[in-house]
Ligand SMILES: Nc1ncnc2c1ncn2[C@@H]1O[C@H](COP(=O)(O)OP(=O)(O)OP(=O)(O)O)[C@@H](O)[C@H]1O
């Protein structure tokens with residue numbers, strides 16, 4: 001049985017290191033240096049449960065992500081990570097539980113509801129429109145226009161320029177032509193389009209479901225750099241990855257899901273790979 005923990009958020013400025021995982025009733029110490037500014041809670045998930053028939057994908061899951069914080073959500077295949085992200089982003093209705101954005105209870109029944117709450121998601125199963133080109137995918141549902149009234153037109157020029165800027169900001173040089181249909185792109189190229197799409201409008205809360213899974217080394221590095229930049233701008237980021245190196249590179253805290261439950265919560269600066277891996281496997285540390 002894994003240790004029982006609760007999610008405590010970054011808390012106030014603190015001193016010293018905590019033994020990992022962060023145990024019930026303890027306050028988590030802020031890590032030192034650049035991360036030591038608590039900008040308040042952006043997202044809180046409380047007591048979320050979801051079953052698919054006999055499969056209990058999530059059982060009373062609670063966690064929080066603060067503004068300017070990266071929380072890694074880790075766990076074995078089937079632990080419930082994607083299901084949780086889908087609940088937060090309005091794709092799946094939970095059986096129980098509540099979501100809070102900036103401390104306010106919100107009801108999210110669709111991805112539009114989530115977007116209205118400032119939540120944007122990059123899904124593991126990418127959800128791009130194959131028959132549209134890169135620019136159209138980036139701006140799908142939020143096209144740029146110029147002119148007014150009957151003269152109002154989609155501004156393809158502005159959308160192309162913005163696409164080029166976003167792709168270059170992401171350091172993406174592997175998409176030769178932003179007019180290419182997404183169906184013609186490689187898996188990694190599609191993933192970079194999905195990342196670019198999610199970061200286009202500076203959403204305050206970003207959920208990433210394995211954003212680097214099929215990326216090459218350089219692109220994966222660029223995505224991690226982007227996550228760092230977004231955090232510095234105050235974005236709250238919940239990121240699923242199986243890549244432990246990335247977890248330790250980028251996350252402030254690590255939430256481990258095991259068989260649909262929060263098995264442990266760690267402060268990255270005061271834990272080890274070994275402790276996290278043990279929690280992922282459901283072993284007490
Ligand atoms: N739509 C669905 N219908 C039925 N069962 C589902 C559905 N979605 C997820 N599940 C089940 O819920 C459990 C959790 O799945 P989920 O996709 O959340 O896992 P995960 O942690 O994201 O795993 P992975 O690391 O492999 O992506 C699994 O047992 C899965 O089979």
Ligand SMILES: [Mg+2]
Nearest residue numbers: 081082083124
């Ligand atoms: Mg998944």
